[in-house]
Amino acid sequence: MNKESPMHVLLVDDSSMMRSLQKRALTTIGDVTFAEAGDGVEALTAISAHPEGFQLIFVDCNMPNMDGITLVKRIRASDKVTPIVMVTTEGEKKRVIEAIKAGANNYIVKPFTTEAFIERVKLTLVLRSIAA
Numbered sequence: 001m002n003k004e005s006p007m008h009v010l011l012v013d014d015s016s017m018m019r020s021l022q023k024r025a026l027t028t029i030g031d032v033t034f035a036e037a038g039d040g041v042e043a044l045t046a047i048s049a050h051p052e053g054f055q056l057i058f059v060d061c062n063m064p065n066m067d068g069i070t071l072v073k074r075i076r077a078s079d080k081v082t083p084i085v086m087v088t089t090e091g092e093k094k095r096v097i098e099a100i101k102a103g104a105n106n107y108i109v110k111p112f113t114t115e116a117f118i119e120r121v122k123l124t125l126v127l128r129s130i131a132a
């Protein structure tokens with residue numbers, strides 16, 4: 001991670017508790033700033049409000065108004081590079097393939113430990129830097 005400037009992360013989940021959990025975990029890895037959205041529609045608004053972009057986006061699979069896979073498709077229509085991690089539950093596991101096809105770079109299944117979450121974050125960023 002770049003030590004000079006904070007990493008900008010967008011957390012998209014209809015559960016504010018899940019967003020807090022992700023925030024707390026990410027704070028342990030360094031200087032991170034956050035934007036949050038409760039559904040896909042809010043996420044697109046947050047993305048337009050941050051023209052400088054994000055270094056990482058977490059997208060919950062199941063949300064009201066606009067679900068995660070639709071959101072990933074909408075993001076990928078104009079942004080092919082920002083790493084996206086899909087957050088699913090055990091029951092939504094079959095949607096992971098759909099999410100990857102839509103352009104998600106990685107996924108994590110709820111419930112997860114802070115350690116598992118951080119590992120997934122690091123792996124996603126490393127894979128992104130290799131691909132870049």
Ligand SMILES: [Mg+2]
Nearest residue numbers: 014060062063
């Ligand atoms: Mg949800």
